Amino acid sequence: MATEELKVPRIKLGSQGFEVSAQGLGCMGMSAFYGPPKPEPDMIKLIHYAVHRGITHLDTSDIYGPHTNELLLGKALKEGMREKVELATKFGVRFAEDWKPEICGDPAYVRAACESSLKRLDVDCIDLYYQHRIDTRLPIEVTIGELKKLVEEGKIKYIGLSEASASTIRRAHAVHPITAVQLEWSLWSRDVEEEIIPTCRELGIGIVAYSPLGRGFLSSGPKLVENLTEGDFRKSLPRLQPQNLEHNKSLYERVYDIASRKGCTPSQLALAWVHHQGNDVCPIPGTTKIENLNQNIGALSVKLSAEDIAELESITSAGVVGDRYGPGLNTWQTSDTPLLSTWKGI
Structure with missing residues (x-):
């Protein structure tokens, strides 16, 4: 599918006037968690190319590396790029x-973390600042x-908030408007749709929507597991373990068949499904390769009918086997915090 001429549209994110590219770029895999860090010059070239193509919403975190x-x-x-992006x-x-990871939302830590990120990013202001995971020791209002x-x-x-429950989102929004909630949403992660x-x-x-391609599984299917390098945390994901992989493989095979009929790749089809969920949704697929970036942009021109969407959603109605993360990692399901009215402090 041709992508070079495609102009990436822009959308409003939230109700406070923030505007971003309709598709973003998740930058985590360039530096952390998906195997060894990639060569810095190559990643800078990729980021510049993404911005040139209209992908201006760049997503990172202080824990990626960490810091790197x-x-x-x-x-x-540098050199005039800052004004072109939503960071x-x-x-x-x-x-x-x-x-071992610790979750912290203490005010002094929040301020120190922000100051440190400003220095590392070498910017005066962060466009969108998320609480990456919710500290359940203190009220979200704090x-x-x-x-x-x-x-x-x-x-x-x-x-912004990431991996926050509905009640946490409501309480946070009552203190100050929340512009965006980042959550895992894809054909194989649909638990957020209920509430x-x-x-x-x-x-x-x-x-x-982070991991809109199912950590890469909706791009390559079971071959993903064969090609994971040492240090790639996906090796530990329950959904990619042998006892679950056989069942989940059938999901990919059906996506592949539909994509073949529509003349696109499985990853484009999966990403198009996320784009079709509404103009208030911005998926942020990550990549370290320009050809994959072009392919992801191509998903914006994949048109899905109501019948296409129903067929895709029927694939996952039986459920994906295995949890999203291994035990002990915080998600929206464990993000409720003490009530401010009853909180005694730490």
């Missing part, structure tokens, strides 16, 4: 001395209160 992905983006956004980063996850101050000080423009998506839409909050 933000440093990479800081280098990539999103996150705080809230840090590694303890034993390298964390959002500090983020509100950072908005007032001009250090961040908009506030979280409707809550975001009721409150006028934009939706940023």
Whole structure:
């Protein structure tokens, strides 16, 4: 499918006036979690190419590396590039001395994390600043209160939440408008549709879909597992374990068949499904290759009928086997926090 002439449209994210490219670029895999870090010059070239093609919503986090992905983006956004992009980063996850992740939403930490990200990114202001995971030790209102101050000080423009429950989103939004909620949403991760998506839409909050290609499984199917390198955390994902892979393979095969009929790739079809969920949704597929970036942009020109969407959704109605993450990792299902009225402090 030709992609070179395609102009990436822009959408409003949330109700506060934030505008982004309708498809973003997840930058995590350039530096962390998906095997060894990729060569910095190549990744800077990729980022510049993405912006040239109209992919201007760039997503990172201080935990990617940690820190090295933000440093990479800081280098990539020199020489007039900063003004061309919508820059999103996150705080809230840090590694303890034993390298186990800790979740923190303490106000002093929020402020220190923001200041550190500003320095690494070498910018004066972060466009969209997410709480990456929810600290369940203290009321969400405490964390959002500090983020509100950072908005007032001009250090961040908009506030986001990642992997937050509906009740957490509501309480946060009551303190300061939440512009975007980032969540895993794809043909093989649809649990957010019952309560979280409707809550975001009721409150006028934009939706940023991470892993819209199912961690790469909806691009390559079982071959993904064969090609994972050492250090790639996907090796530990329950859905990609042998006991679950055989069942989940059938999902990919049906996506592949439909894509073949429509003259596109499985990844384009899966990504097009996310795009068709509404103009308040911005998927942020990650890639480290220009050819894959072009393919992802091509998904914007894949048109799906109501019958196509129904057929795709019937594939996942029986359910994907295996959890999204391994045990002990925080998700929206474990993000409720103490009520402010009953909180005694830490």
